Amino acid sequence: MINIKNDKVIKAFGRRLRDLRISNGLSQEQLANMAEIPLSQVGRIERGEVNPTLSTISVLATALNIQIIDLFLI
Template identity: 65%
Template sequence: MINVKNKEFISAFGGNLKKIRNEAGLSQEDLANDADIPLSQVGRIERGEVNTTISTVYVLAKALKVKITHLFEFQ
């Protein structure tokens, strides 16, 4: 990871995204298609390998049909 200030937070976000995606019954591929982002990006976010952008968080929440804040409810 490059320029990540808090690796634990990034990893926790990714783990929460994976949990929400699984609860929605979606594969990574389904989520990537619905959010119109690369499949590899979903995997990198879920593994905590990247510090994702606000615009990506927005499209992920929209694709999952949840409030953006729900993606950050892991602490």
């Protein structure tokens, strides 16, 4: 099985999520609660440790009141 993972992109996505969260004045815990995902998952995404699913990206965008594409403008 081939493991395809672009760490550079995943880390950039995490930085973008963190920047948007902070600019909205939210803690990781608040964002996790709003998106109904585990707090630890928000941290792992922001640190670029995991490759989030499309459904997770969707709930994060909804919680931040932005369009999904805004999470990819890095």
